[in-house]
Amino acid sequence: xxxxxxxxxxxxxxxxxxxxGGIGGMxxxxxxxxxxxxxxxxxxxxxxxPVVDAILNAGGEAIPVAADVMSKDSLLEARKTILDxxxxxxxxxxxAGGAVRSAEIPQDQxxxxxxxxxxxxxIDMENxxxxxxxNLYGTMMPTQIFGECLVNQENANIINISSMGAFGPLTRxxxxxxxxxxxSNFTEWSANYFARSxxxxxxxxxxxxxxxQNHALHFNEDGTMKPRAHKIVNSTPMGRYGEPEDLVGAxxxxxxxxxxxxxxxxxxPVDGGFHEYLGV
Numbered sequence: 479x480x481x482x483x484x485x486x487x488x489x490x491x492x493x494x495x496x497x498x499g500g501i502g503g504m505x506x507x508x509x510x511x512x513x514x515x516x517x518x519x520x521x522x523x524x525x526x527x528p529v530v531d532a533i534l535n536a537g538g539e540a541i542p543v544a545a546d547v548m549s550k551d552s553l554l555e556a557r558k559t560i561l562d563x564x565x566x567x568x569x570x571x572x573x574a575g576g577a578v579r580s581a582e583i584p585q586d587q588x589x590x591x592x593x594x595x596x597x598x599x600x601i602d603m604e605n606x607x608x609x610x611x612x613n614l615y616g617t618m619m620p621t622q623i624f625g626e627c628l629v630n631q632e633n634a635n636i637i638n639i640s641s642m643g644a645f646g647p648l649t650r651x652x653x654x655x656x657x658x659x660x661x662s663n664f665t666e667w668s669a670n671y672f673a674r675s676x677x678x679x680x681x682x683x684x685x686x687x688x689x690x691q692n693h694a695l696h697f698n699e700d701g702t703m704k705p706r707a708h709k710i711v712n713s714t715p716m717g718r719y720g721e722p723e724d725l726v727g728a729x730x731x732x733x734x735x736x737x738x739x740x741x742x743x744x745x746x747p748v749d750g751g752f753h754e755y756l757g758v
Contacts, residue, residue: 685749
């Protein structure tokens with residue numbers, strides 16, 4: 479997939495946490511196509527290599543970097559690797575995160591519970607904590623470690639990934655919704671904190687996209703939509719799931735050193751109108 483439009487990121491160094499994942503990998507390839515040098519971060523180097531190889535084969539520049547977004551020592555080592563390679567960091571894109579399947583509540587409401595099934599009272603809160611840590615702490619820690627390098631750099635930017643769950647809690651995933659609401663709040667806090675230090679901080683709040691992570695929750699094995707998927711499409715004024723280029727366009731707008739240089743503290747919904755539709 480090519481970028482829907484190009485912005486000038488020539489020579490800028492971009493760090494992407496969760497760069498081996500679906501959204502993170504897509505973002506890595508998009509910014510590389512715009513001329514950036516990309517550090518693709520993931521838990522294991524081998525997980526990052528398909529994204530790195532795709533960038534290199536397309537004539538771009540990228541390196542794989544092993545990093546755990548919940549480990550300060552791991553992130554400090556990653557920062558050293560990137561600075562030793564390129565000498566600077568201009569942009570941080572915090573893509574690490576996601577829902578933890580074992581923290582999901584099986585029903586929309588307690589009254590819908592099937593006899594013998596799990597519910598909010600029986601789920602293991604340690605799994606919810608993992609979800610909160612991965613998303614919120616896993617955004618704050620990289621911002622602390624890499625944000626220091628961004629101060630006073632050319633086109634310094636931090637992009638976080640929020641969610642529709644930040645605008646209103648989504649059923650079945652209370653931990654994920656709470657974590658993403660925290661990311662939106664942290665984005666706004668950070669935008670103010672960095673505002674006169676030359677760093678812009680914004681977030682993208684994706685609506686519903688068909689991903690490997692949510693496929694089992696939304697679709698049957700034969701590819702047909704489950705009732706939850708029908709609810710989503712019916713609650714989205716544009717009547718469809720999002721497409722990858724929708725997110726890439728939002729990212730490039732927020733990173734554009736000319737078009738969005740006065741934009742900070744924004745949580746940008748990319749959701750086909752889902753966040754503002756009340757169903758009537």
